[in-house]
Amino acid sequence: MTATSLSTTTRDEHGARQNEHASSCPGPDTGSAAGIQLADISLTYRQGSQAVHVLDRIGLSLAPDEFVCLLGPSGCGKSTLLSIIAGYVQPSGGSVRIDGKRHTKPTPQVGVVFQHANLFPWLSVAGNVEFGLRMAGIGRKERRRIASFYIGLVGLEASAARLPHQLSGGMKQRAALARTLATEPRIVLMDEPFSALDALTRESMQLHVRRIWQQTRRCFFLITHDVDEALLLGRRIIVMHPNPGTIVQDIRNPLFQDTDAPSFSILRASKDFADLRQHLVSMIAGSGSNSR
C-alpha cells in the first residue's frame, strides 16, 4: 500500500453525494437512513461588521457503528463541527439528521466527551455515571445495573466509590466516557479527550477506547491533532482544511485492525504506517497551517 494508492473522497465528490442525499430528504423528519447524516453544513459567525465563514458545505454520512477520527490544523472548525453535531450550535445552512430525523438541539442520542472530564466533584464515579440516568427518570435498581456495566467496561470497578479528586487523569476520562455511554447515545463525540494526558496514559486510553468501541459498536467521532492516534483508532479518517473549514480527505483507514488485541507497537513500526502518516501530515500541512 502506498499513500497515493489510497481510496479517497475529495470534498467535491463528497459534497455532491451529500447534495443527492439532501434532495432525497425533502422535508423534516422524513428520511430513513440509519446513522448520522450531515448535509451541506455551513456556519458563518458575525463579528461586528465582519462575517467569519467557519464551515463551508460539509457533507458527511456516518454509519451507526463508525469509528471516525477528524484531523485538521488548529482553527479549521473541528470543534465547531462537533458542536453542531451535538446540537450546541445551529449551522447557518444545512442539516444534521440522526436515523433520518432532523437533529437541532442537545439530546441523549448524542454524547460528548471533552478534553477535561468535567465530572461532578461531589459525586463518586458511580454517582457521576448514574447522573444522566437519574435525569432520564430511570429507577434506582436499573440505574445501578446500567452504571455498573459501563463502569466495568471502562475498567473502573474497583474505583466506583471514589470521588473524582481521588482519580488519575486517565481514570477521570474513563469515568467521563462511562457517564456518556451510560445513556446509550447513538453517537459519541470526543473532542481531543486524551490531549491532557501523558504519553503512557494516552496509549492505555487509546486501547481502552478501541475495546469499548468494539464492545458497544456505537458511532465514535473523535477529534485529534495526533495523526498516529487517528491511524491507530480510526476506521475512517477525515482531514479538514481551514478558511473556511472544508473536508479535503475522507479515507477508509487500510491499517485499521478490528481485532481483540491490536498491537499498536507493531503497527506503528510498519512501513505502511509511516507512509500513511506522512501522507496525512502532508495533507494537514498543505492547508498552510501548523499541526502537531
Ligand SMILES: Nc1ncnc2c1ncn2[C@@H]1O[C@H](COP(=O)(O)OP(=O)(O)OP(=O)(O)O)[C@@H](O)[C@H]1O
Ligand atoms: N463563537 C465564535 N464567534 C466567532 N468565531 C468563532 C466562534 N467560535 C469559533 N470561532 C472561530 O471559528 C474557527 C474554528 O474554530 P474551532 O474551535 O472550531 O477550530 P478547531 O479546528 O477546533 O481548532 P483547535 O484545533 O485549535 O481546537 C476559528 O477561527 C475560531 O476563531
